[in-house]
Amino acid sequence: MNTGLAPNIASSSSKASIRTKLSRFGKQLRKDLFCYLYLAPFFTCFMLFIIIPVFMAALLGFTSYDGFEKLHFIGFNNYIVLLTQDVIFLTKAIPNTFLFALLVGPGGYLLSFLFAWLIHQLPLKIRDYYTLAFYAPSMAGGVALSVVWIAAFSGDRVGYINRLFLKLGWIDNPVIWLQDPKYLLTIMIVVSLWMSFSVGFLAMLAGLQTVNRELYEAGRIDGITNRIQEVFYITLPSMKPQMLFSAVMQIVGTLKAGAISTQLTGLPITPSYSGHLIINHIDDYAFIRFELGYASAVSVVLLIISYFIMRFAYRLFGSKEEL
Amino acid sequence: MRKRRKWSGFQVTLVTSFTALAAFMLLPIVFILNHAFKPQNELFLFPPQFLVQNPTLRNFESLFLHASNATVPFTRYLFNSLLVAGLTLAGVILVSSMAAYALGKYRFHFKALVMSLITISLMFAPETVSIPRYLIISGLGLNNTYFGHLLPSLASPVAVFLLIGFISQIPNEVIEAAKMDGASHFGIFSRIVMPLSVPAIATISIFTFQGVWGDVETSTLFMQEETMRTLAFYVNSLISGLQNSVAGQNMAAAAGLLMFLPNLIIFLLFQKRVLETMVHSGIK
Numbered sequence: 001m002n003t004g005l006a007p008n009i010a011s012s013s014s015k016a017s018i019r020t021k022l023s024r025f026g027k028q029l030r031k032d033l034f035c036y037l038y039l040a041p042f043f044t045c046f047m048l049f050i051i052i053p054v055f056m057a058a059l060l061g062f063t064s065y066d067g068f069e070k071l072h073f074i075g076f077n078n079y080i081v082l083l084t085q086d087v088i089f090l091t092k093a094i095p096n097t098f099l100f101a102l103l104v105g106p107g108g109y110l111l112s113f114l115f116a117w118l119i120h121q122l123p124l125k126i127r128d129y130y131t132l133a134f135y136a137p138s139m140a141g142g143v144a145l146s147v148v149w150i151a152a153f154s155g156d157r158v159g160y161i162n163r164l165f166l167k168l169g170w171i172d173n174p175v176i177w178l179q180d181p182k183y184l185l186t187i188m189i190v191v192s193l194w195m196s197f198s199v200g201f202l203a204m205l206a207g208l209q210t211v212n213r214e215l216y217e218a219g220r221i222d223g224i225t226n227r228i229q230e231v232f233y234i235t236l237p238s239m240k241p242q243m244l245f246s247a248v249m250q251i252v253g254t255l256k257a258g259a260i261s262t263q264l265t266g267l268p269i270t271p272s273y274s275g276h277l278i279i280n281h282i283d284d285y286a287f288i289r290f291e292l293g294y295a296s297a298v299s300v301v302l303l304i305i306s307y308f309i310m311r312f313a314y315r316l317f318g319s320k321e322e323l
Numbered sequence: 324m325r326k327r328r329k330w331s332g333f334q335v336t337l338v339t340s341f342t343a344l345a346a347f348m349l350l351p352i353v354f355i356l357n358h359a360f361k362p363q364n365e366l367f368l369f370p371p372q373f374l375v376q377n378p379t380l381r382n383f384e385s386l387f388l389h390a391s392n393a394t395v396p397f398t399r400y401l402f403n404s405l406l407v408a409g410l411t412l413a414g415v416i417l418v419s420s421m422a423a424y425a426l427g428k429y430r431f432h433f434k435a436l437v438m439s440l441i442t443i444s445l446m447f448a449p450e451t452v453s454i455p456r457y458l459i460i461s462g463l464g465l466n467n468t469y470f471g472h473l474l475p476s477l478a479s480p481v482a483v484f485l486l487i488g489f490i491s492q493i494p495n496e497v498i499e500a501a502k503m504d505g506a507s508h509f510g511i512f513s514r515i516v517m518p519l520s521v522p523a524i525a526t527i528s529i530f531t532f533q534g535v536w537g538d539v540e541t542s543t544l545f546m547q548e549e550t551m552r553t554l555a556f557y558v559n560s561l562i563s564g565l566q567n568s569v570a571g572q573n574m575a576a577a578a579g580l581l582m583f584l585p586n587l588i589i590f591l592l593f594q595k596r597v598l599e600t601m602v603h604s605g606i607k
Contacts, residue, residue: 038421042422048463049475118337122341126338132594136348139533140351197348199481202529206523248484
């Protein structure tokens, strides 16, 4: 635990100094009491509904539990099975998630910044409309959009995509897009990319607004000649918090994506696991097979993976001066 | 002063190509709007028609009628959704900005710990731990109460994280000056910090509302009584499994619009606010 924020006096190890330390600590607690009061409502809910459940999940990961019988402690068995025998996890969920995350994560992030920046270059009066246009897909949300997917990717000639491709002569027969393992992951990636202008995108837009205008003037005097230089030397450094925030949101959104395949196909498990992501694997074991212990172990693995990716993002955005 | 000069060739090409792209992005939304008003025969027309020809309210009618045949009237779902969304929005804004004010502007013991917990929990997906969450909710006796909807969403590390970023950018001098003038902690919070972080608050309002409005988890897991469930749950149970069927497509089309519209309204309301505040107040 890091309590090193308070200035600590280098002290000898006598009892008296411990007592003064304790009383200092108490005094500081009292001085900062309002901080704790302000923090309390959030922190209570935060502990109850996020931190404690995660620890419970971590514990469940070491058990065999089906929700009805008593749980058995089985040590690392779940993890051993997961990493050595779970063929679907190793050959489908991991590669699919990896490919999906690699394309949707950085891709969506770069596109978000590009479009946010371009929107910011537009005259103020019309900016709102463009923001709305780009944000609309992610705003509509899964429930509303499943109506669209059903119609667009319908497997018969009535589907919009089939209709368009038949007309253009790209395909000879209607393709059952969402049931065909060949296309499903691609469609998932395209759809997710197109929905990726969400919170992070809004944060970037807000961040762009906060960049001090005078900095651009100053930059011009200092010899910045084009917009690319402006972006790298002024815009990005000025909106670092927002960039980090949207990076984090992008990572989270990508790794916990999984509902998309269900919304597209209407099936909890995609045809021959073609769109099977780690989250689908968790859902499969938790809510279809009711192997809650095993499902918890998978979610712990997912949490660990996302933790390391997050560390990477922090290192990336923390150390370099430009970004 | 900047606008004349800036309407350069760059901006003209930008606007043109951007408009095309934006129109493409908007297609599904236009589709949702049109689809909801299509009569049954147009829904299955070949070749498919993107735009509605004879708009009708039949779909909404059958959606409402379908619900009123059930034991719980449609209005009950709507009421629940509106109440839950409103309470959650207010709650998240208040609770998160209080926490972010303390974390963003003051140093205290355990601050580093709390901060790292928040940053780590950003990557937390509630879907992964629904079982422990259910145990906690029923342990606290929150099943079938509005608190069961409200409290889990109050823990919004994303909102706090975003607000900390904004609030820590408020110059310390402003807060010091207010302290000199004798403002209390609450005074500083409500008169200075809250107004200055309106852009961030607007942003979190937008995504909080969307999250709550479309959320089916609390209704599915924590509410066993049908009267306590929300509109999103009802719509979701209506649409699920429609991918390969014909019956009910009209209700799904109407429900899709119904789920989308409030999000749009909230977005329009708050996004304007974001831009206005940014332009008028000169704060960095």
